[in-house]
Each structure stands twice: as structure tokens, then as C-alpha cells.
Amino acid sequence: MRKGFKEYSERLKRLVxxxxxxxxxxxETIAKRFDISGRQVYNDxxxxxxxxxxxxxxxxxxxxxxxxxxxxxxxxxxxxKSCKNN
Numbered sequence: 001m002r003k004g005f006k007e008y009s010e011r012l013k014r015l016v017x018x019x020x021x022x023x024x025x026x027x028e029t030i031a032k033r034f035d036i037s038g039r040q041v042y043n044d045x046x047x048x049x050x051x052x053x054x055x056x057x058x059x060x061x062x063x064x065x066x067x068x069x070x071x072x073x074x075x076x077x078x079x080x081k082s083c084k085n086n
Contacts, residue, residue: 011034011036011044012044012047012048014034015030015034015041015044015045015048016048016054016074018030018033019056019064019065019066019067020067022059022062022064022065022066023064024064024065024066025063025064026058026063026064027041027042027045030065045065048074052074054067054072054074055067055068055069055072056068
């Protein structure tokens, strides 16, 4: 497994968690928190929207991203090597 994929899936899990808490801040705040670029934040949010149909919106009144459907659940899978070559 590539190290990059594991880091990416972990970052997406963290992003989903702070969005659920409505405590993400704006893209610049997330970028600083995750030590990534603002562009990467937008790419990650877009990925969640397109691949997982995540109903993510930015709420200006609280300056945070949130899920507009509070019942929305998402699970980011991590691929693990589970088979051994015989």
C-alpha cells in the first residue's frame, strides 16, 4: 500500500469529522490545520461531494463548512493488505 493513500484517507476522515462538528473554519483555516494548500482543501471537499455525494456547504454565519443534511453519514474506507502470497 502506498503511504500517500493512507495519509489521504486519514485526512479525509479528519476533514469529515471537523465538518460534522461545524468547527472547520474556512478553507484557509483548514489548510493551516492540516498543513496543506487551500487548493487541496477545495479539491478534498469537491472529492467528497462528487464521490460520496456529501451535502457539504459553507455556512457564512458560523464561518464553517457543514453537512446540510444532518442525517448524512459517510465512511471513508482504508485499503489494507489482507492476503498473503503462498
